[in-house]
Amino acid sequence: xxxxxxxxxxxxxxxxxxxxxxxxxxxxxxxxxxxxxxxxxxxxxxxxxxxxxxxxxxxxxxxxxxxxxxxxxxxxxxxxxxxxxxxxxxxxxxxxxxxxxxxxxxxxxxxxxxxxxxxxxxxxxxxxxxxxxxxxxxx
Amino acid sequence: xxxxxxxxxxxxxxxxxxxxxxxxxxxxxxxxxxxxxxxxxxxxxxxxxxxxxxxxxxxxxxxxxxxxxxxxxxxxxxxxxxxxxxxxxxxxxxxxxxxxx
Amino acid sequence: xxxxxxxxxxxxxxxxxxxxxxxxxxxxxxxxxxxxxxxxxxxxxxxxxxxxxxxxxxxxxxxxxxxxxxxxxxxxxxxxxxxxxxxxxxxxxxxxxxxxxxxxxxxxxxxxxxxxxxxxxxxxxxxxxxxxxxxxxxxxxxxxxxxxxxxxxxxxxxxxxxxxxxxxxxxxxxxxxxxxxxxxxxxxxxxxxxxxxxxxxxxxxxxxxxxxxxxxxxxxxxxxxxxxxxxxxxxxxxxxxxxxxxxxxxxxxxxxxxxxxxxxxxxxxxxxxxxxxxxxxxxxxxxxxxxxxxxxxxxxxxxxxxxxxxxxxxxxxxxxxxxxxxxxxxxxxxxxxxxxxxxxxxxxxxxxxxxxxxxxxxxxxxxxxxxxxxxxxxxxxxxxxxxxxxxxxxxxxxxxxxxxxxxxxxxxxxxxxxxxxxxxxxxxxxxxxxxxxxxxxxxxxxxxxxxxxxxxxxxxxxxxxxxxxxxxxxxxxxxx
Numbered sequence: 001x002x003x004x005x006x007x008x009x010x011x012x013x014x015x016x017x018x019x020x021x022x023x024x025x026x027x028x029x030x031x032x033x034x035x036x037x038x039x040x041x042x043x044x045x046x047x048x049x050x051x052x053x054x055x056x057x058x059x060x061x062x063x064x065x066x067x068x069x070x071x072x073x074x075x076x077x078x079x080x081x082x083x084x085x086x087x088x089x090x091x092x093x094x095x096x097x098x099x100x101x102x103x104x105x106x107x108x109x110x111x112x113x114x115x116x117x118x119x120x121x122x123x124x125x126x127x128x129x130x131x132x133x134x135x136x137x138x139x
Numbered sequence: 140x141x142x143x144x145x146x147x148x149x150x151x152x153x154x155x156x157x158x159x160x161x162x163x164x165x166x167x168x169x170x171x172x173x174x175x176x177x178x179x180x181x182x183x184x185x186x187x188x189x190x191x192x193x194x195x196x197x198x199x200x201x202x203x204x205x206x207x208x209x210x211x212x213x214x215x216x217x218x219x220x221x222x223x224x225x226x227x228x229x230x231x232x233x234x235x236x237x238x239x240x
Numbered sequence: 241x242x243x244x245x246x247x248x249x250x251x252x253x254x255x256x257x258x259x260x261x262x263x264x265x266x267x268x269x270x271x272x273x274x275x276x277x278x279x280x281x282x283x284x285x286x287x288x289x290x291x292x293x294x295x296x297x298x299x300x301x302x303x304x305x306x307x308x309x310x311x312x313x314x315x316x317x318x319x320x321x322x323x324x325x326x327x328x329x330x331x332x333x334x335x336x337x338x339x340x341x342x343x344x345x346x347x348x349x350x351x352x353x354x355x356x357x358x359x360x361x362x363x364x365x366x367x368x369x370x371x372x373x374x375x376x377x378x379x380x381x382x383x384x385x386x387x388x389x390x391x392x393x394x395x396x397x398x399x400x401x402x403x404x405x406x407x408x409x410x411x412x413x414x415x416x417x418x419x420x421x422x423x424x425x426x427x428x429x430x431x432x433x434x435x436x437x438x439x440x441x442x443x444x445x446x447x448x449x450x451x452x453x454x455x456x457x458x459x460x461x462x463x464x465x466x467x468x469x470x471x472x473x474x475x476x477x478x479x480x481x482x483x484x485x486x487x488x489x490x491x492x493x494x495x496x497x498x499x500x501x502x503x504x505x506x507x508x509x510x511x512x513x514x515x516x517x518x519x520x521x522x523x524x525x526x527x528x529x530x531x532x533x534x535x536x537x538x539x540x541x542x543x544x545x546x547x548x549x550x551x552x553x554x555x556x557x558x559x560x561x562x563x564x565x566x567x568x569x570x571x572x573x574x575x576x577x578x579x580x581x582x583x584x585x586x587x588x589x590x591x592x593x594x595x596x597x598x599x600x601x602x603x604x605x606x607x608x609x610x611x612x613x614x615x616x617x618x619x620x621x622x623x624x625x626x627x628x629x630x631x632x633x634x635x636x637x638x639x640x641x642x643x644x645x646x647x648x649x650x651x652x653x654x655x656x657x658x659x660x661x662x663x664x665x666x667x668x669x670x671x672x673x674x675x676x677x678x679x680x681x682x683x684x685x686x687x688x689x690x691x692x693x694x695x696x697x698x699x700x701x702x703x704x705x706x707x708x709x710x711x712x713x714x715x716x717x718x719x720x
Contacts, residue, residue: 077207108263219399226396
C-alpha cells in the first residue's frame with residue numbers, strides 16, 4: 001500500500017470542499033444584500049428573545065450520556081464473539097452469558113437507584129437519604 | 140504492507156493528546172485529549188498486529204479492551220468533572236489549587 | 241482451552257459477593273450490617289482461594305490458564321494474600337466514613353472490593369491485556385473512592401487530579417505495551433520473556449522506547465519521583481478513611497505489576513532497565529525524604545514518605561527477579577503500616593476530612609495515649625528502627641541492591657533513611673514532648689480502627705523480631 005492508494009480520497013476531498021466553497025462564494029457574490037434590523041433578529045417573525053441562545057445542558061444529560069457510553073461500548077465484546085460464534089461454541093455462549101448477566105445486573109442497579117428517572121424530585125422522594133451524622137472533632 | 144503511515148498518524152495523535160493535556164484548561168477538553176492518546180494507542184495496536192501477522196490477533200483484541208476501558212474511564216471522568224463543576228461552578232483545571240506543597 | 245476455575249476463583253467469589261451485596265441492598269435496604277456480612281464473605285472467600293492457590297501452585301508448580309491469560313503462581317497468590325486482607329482492614333478502618341454516607345455506603349464497600357480484585361488481577365496476569373484490564377479496574381475504583389465525599393471541595397480536587405494524571409499514565413503505559421508488542425510479536429508475559437531471551441534484536445530502538453514508556457506509566461502508579469506529583473495532593477485531599485487503602489493498595493498492585501513487567505517479561509533486558517530503575521529509586525528516596533521534612537500536615541508528610549518508600553522498594557527491583565522476595569517483604573510490611581498510619585490520621589482528624597494538620601497531634605500522648613503509642617510505633621517502623629518490620633525490610637532491599645552491584649544506591653538509601661528519622665521522630669516529639677494547645681479531650685477510637693491498629697501493631701513487631709518465617713515463605717512467592 002502506498003500513498004497513491006489514497007488519491008481517490010484526495011480527489012474526493014478536493015471536489016467536496018470545492019463544491020462547498022463555490023456554492024457559498026457564488027451565493028455571497030450574486031445574492032442581493034441589504035440588511036435591516038428586523039432581518040438580523042434571531043427570530044425574523046418578531047418574537048423577542050428572552051435569554052441567551054447558548055444554554056448549559058442540565059446535569060441530567062451528562063448522567064444519561066455517561067450511562068449510554070458505558071452500556072453502548074460494552075457491546076464491543078459481542079462483535080468479537082459474533083465473528084467466531086461457531087468456533088467458540090458453548091464456551092463462548094457461557095462467557096458472553098456471564099458478561100451479559102453482569103451488564104443486566106448493573107442496569108438493574110442503576111435503574112433501582114433511580115439514575116434513569118428523568119424527574120429528580122421524584123427520585124429523592126422515593127429514596128430518602130439516611131445520613132447518620134458523624135461524630136467528628138470540631139474543626 | 141508499509142506501516143510507517145500508521146505509526147506517524149498514531150504518534151501525531153498521541154502528541155496532540157499530550158499537548159492538549161498540558162495546555163488545555165477545561166477539564167472536559169483534557170478528557171478529550173486523553174481519549175485522543177488512547178485512540179493513538181489503538182491505531183498502533185491494530186497496525187502492529189496486522190504488520191507482524193499475529194495469528195492470535197492480540198493487537199485487535201487489545202484494541203477492543205482499550206475501547207471499553209476508555210469508555211469506562213470517560214464515564215468516571217465526566218462524573219468527577221460534573222462533581223467538581225457543581226462544587227465550584229467551574230471546570231477549569233488551573234483553579235484546582237487548594238493543595239500545594 | 242485449559243480452564244481452571246481456581247485461577248479465577250478469587251475474582252469470581254468477590255464479584256458474586258458484590259452482585260449479591262448490590263442487588264439485595266437496592267431491593268430490601270438491609271443496611272450496613274448486610275454490607276459488612278457480604279464484604280466479609282467475599283474477602284474471606286477470596287483469601288481462602290488465594291491461599292489454596294499458594295498451597296497448590298507455589299514454587300515450581302506454577303502454571304497459566306485460560307489461553308495463557310491468568311497465572312497461578314506464588315507471586316500472584318502472595319499478592320492476593322496481601323491485597324484481600326488489606327481490603328478488609330481498609331473497610332474496617334473506613335467504617336465510620338461508610339456509615340456517614342447513608343445509602344451510598346454500599347457503593348463504597350463495592351468499590352473497595354472491586355479495587356482489590358483489580359489489584360489481584362494485575363498481580364496474577366500472565367498477559368499484558370489482563371494486566372492492563374486489572375490496572376484499570378483498580379485505578380478507576382480508586383478515582384471514585386478519592387472523591388467519595390461529594391460535598392467536600394478538596395476531595396473532588398483530589399479525585400480529578402488523580403483521575404487526569406492516572407489516565408495519562410495509563411495511556412503512556414499502553415503506548416509502551418504497543419511498542420513492546422511490535423518488537424516481540426506477543427502480549428503474553430511469558431512469550432515476551434522467551435522471545436527476548438532467544439532472539440538478538442538488531443535494532444532494539446522500538447523495544448527501548450516501549451520499555452521507557454512502560455516504566456514511566458508504572459512509576460506514576462507507584463508514585464515514584466519524578467512522577468509523584470499527584471500523590472501528596474490526592475492523599476491529602478481524599479477522605480481520611482479512604483487514604484489508607486488508596487496508598488497501601490496502590491503500592492501493592494503497582495509493584496506487583498512492575499515486577500511482572502520488568503523482572504519477568506523484560507527480564508532478559510535487565511541491563512537496559514536496571515540503571516533507569518536505580519535512578520528512579522535514588523531520586524524518589526532523596527526527594528521524598530527532603531520534601532517530607534518540611535510538611536505541616538500528617539497526611540501530606542506520609543504521602544511524601546510514601547514516595548521515599550517507593551524508592552526503597554524500587555531498590556530491590558534493580559536486582560531483577562532475584563529481588564522479588566525482598567520487594568514483597570518490603571511491600572507487604574509497608575502496606576499494612578501505611579494503612580494503619582492513615583487510620584490513625586482518620587481517627588484523630590476525622591474520617592471524612594481531608595486535612596490532618598500536625599497541630600492536631602500536639603500532645604496526643606496525654607489526650608489519647610493508646611493512639612499516640614500506635615502512631616509512634618508506626619513512625620518508628622517506617623523509619624526503619626531495629627526490632628520493627630521496617631528495619632528488616634530496608635535491610636532486605638539493601639541486600640538485594642548490593643548483590644546486584646548497586647552500592648551507590650544503597651549509600652543513598654542509608655543516608656536518606658537516617659535523614660528520614662527526623663520527620664518521623666518529629667511526630668513522636670510532637671505527641672509526647674509538647675502539651676496540647678487546648679484541652680480537646682479523649683478521642684474515641686471506633687472498633688474497626690482499633691482492630692486494624694492492634695493487628696498491624698502486632699504484625700509489625702512480630703515480623704520485626706522474627707522475620708525469618710516470612711522471609712523463607714517469600715522464597716516461593718516467585719512469578720511463573
